[in-house]
Amino acid sequence: xxxxxxxxxxxxxxxxxxxxxxxxxxGEIVSIVGPxxxxxxxxxxxxxxxxxxxxxxxxxxxxNVNRMKEKALSAFRNKNIGFxxxxxxxxxxxTALENVMIPxxxxxxxxxxxxxxxxxxxxxxxLTERATHKPNELSGGEKQRIAVxxxxxxxxxxxxxxxxxxxxxxxxxxxxxxxxxDLRNRFGQTFVIVTHDExxxxxxxxxxxxxxxxxxxx
Numbered sequence: 001x002x003x004x005x006x007x008x009x010x011x012x013x014x015x016x017x018x019x020x021x022x023x024x025x026x027g028e029i030v031s032i033v034g035p036x037x038x039x040x041x042x043x044x045x046x047x048x049x050x051x052x053x054x055x056x057x058x059x060x061x062x063x064n065v066n067r068m069k070e071k072a073l074s075a076f077r078n079k080n081i082g083f084x085x086x087x088x089x090x091x092x093x094x095t096a097l098e099n100v101m102i103p104x105x106x107x108x109x110x111x112x113x114x115x116x117x118x119x120x121x122x123x124x125x126x127l128t129e130r131a132t133h134k135p136n137e138l139s140g141g142e143k144q145r146i147a148v149x150x151x152x153x154x155x156x157x158x159x160x161x162x163x164x165x166x167x168x169x170x171x172x173x174x175x176x177x178x179x180x181x182d183l184r185n186r187f188g189q190t191f192v193i194v195t196h197d198e199x200x201x202x203x204x205x206x207x208x209x210x211x212x213x214x215x216x217x218x
Contacts, residue, residue, distance in 0.1 A: 001024055001025055001026040001027075001028070001060070001061065001157070001158070001190050002022075002023070002024040002047060002058075002059070002060055002158065002190065002192070003022075003023050003024075003057075003058075003059040004020050004021060004022040004023075004043075004046075004047065004056065004057070004058055004059075005021060005056050005057040005059070006019050006020070006021060006055060006056035006057070007019070007020040007021075007022075007043070007046060007053045007055075007056035007057075007058070008020075008053060008054050008055045008056055009039075009042055009046065009051070009053050009054050010054055015213060016039045016042045016213050017039045017042055017043060017046070017053070017213045018212070018213040018214050019056070019214070020039075020043060020056070020213075020214070020215060021215075022208065022215060024190060024192060025190070026157075026188075026190055027184060027188055027189075027190055028190055028191070028205045028206060029180060029181065029184055029190075029191040029193070029204045029205045029206075030190075030191065030192050030193070030204060030205060030206045030207070030208060031193045031194075031195050031200060031201040031204040031206075031207045031208065032044065032192065032193065032194045032195070032207075032208045032210060033194075033195060033196070033198075033201050033207055033208070033209055033210070034209055034210035034211055034216075035211065038210040038211055038212060038213065039210055039212075039213040040194045040210050041162055041194055043194075043210070044160050044162055044192065044194050046058060047160060047192060048077070048081050048083060048158075048160045049065050049073055049076070049077045049081065050077075052066065053066070060076075060080060060081075060157075060158065061080070061157060063076070075107075078103060078106050078107050078154060079107060079154055079156065080156050080157050080158060081156050081157075081158050081159075081160060082103075082150075082151030082152055082153075082154070082156040082158070082159045082160070082189075083151055083159075083160055083161075083162075084144075084147050084148050084151050084159065084160070084161040084162070084164045085147070085161075085162050085163075085164070089147065090135040090143055090146060090147060090150075091135075092134060092135050092136060093134070094134070095131065095132050095133060095134055096122070096127065096130050096131050096132070096133055096134075096135070096138065096142075096146045096149075097115070097118055097119070097122065097131040097132065099135070099146060099150055100118040100121065100122065100146060100149045100150045100153055101114040101115060101118045101153065102150065102153075103150060103151075103153050103154050104117060104118070104153045104154060107154050109154075114153070117153055118131075118149065118153060119131065121149045121152050121153065122146075122149055124186065125145050125148070125149060125179070127142065127145060127146065127149070130142055130146075139172075140168055140169070140172060141168060141169075141171075141172030141175060141176065144164065144165070144168060144172070144176055145175075145176065145179065148164075148176070148179060148183070152183065152187065152189075155187065156189065157189065157190060158189065158190045158191075158192070159180075159183075159189050159190070159191045159192075160191075160192050160193075161180075161191065161192070161193040161194070161195075162194045163194060163195060163196065164176060164193065164195070165177065165195070165197055165200060166195075166196065166197070173197065173199070173200070174199075177197075177199070177200050177203065180193070181203075191204075
């Protein structure tokens with residue numbers, strides 16, 4: 001599903017990733033853990049095509065995304081990859097439903113089709129009654145679930161999450177973590193989650209440990 005071969009990345013004189021080889025299977029929920037500065041977020045951004053490696057290959061469904069030009073890469077990303085960040089990044093002027101629909105509009109989906117898909121996802125998450133509320137009218141847990149719904153709107157094969165429960169209280173963390181498994185079971189997505197949360201890492205299918213830009217052997 002996702003294959004990384006010899007991934008390196010430098011920022012100036014700082015070598016952040018030092019030759020990462022990693023394979024993630026379709027339908028897996030994988031956590032990436034390690035101390036701050038280990039290169040976790042940089043790796044996730046390269047995996048999600050938001051950044052390019054200095055060397056190495058990134059293959060998603062056997063497509064080598066390193067060889068794609070920017071316009072084609074943006075379209076590939078929009079269709080195949082969903083993102084969830086620590087802070088939901090919802091647009092405050094739009095309702096929950098409208099926020100969820102935005103990636104579908106970018107993909108050229110009609111308003112009616114995007115709305116029907118968004119409502120289906122919100123219903124699955126138990127958020128139908130919050131569809132017309134703006135972000136400032138939602139709880140922290142609701143905002144993050146809306147962000148997950150937005151990541152799902154184009155039915156991507158992969159969901160990449162960077163500290164998705166980092167800003168939530170214990171109850172909302174547990175609900176969000178369970179949601180990832182419910183979504184995998186319902187829609188079949190592959191999840192890669194960067195986290196400092198030991199509880200989340202402990203329940204994922206596999207945990208990748210990173211230290212100083214390298215993956216530690218199990």
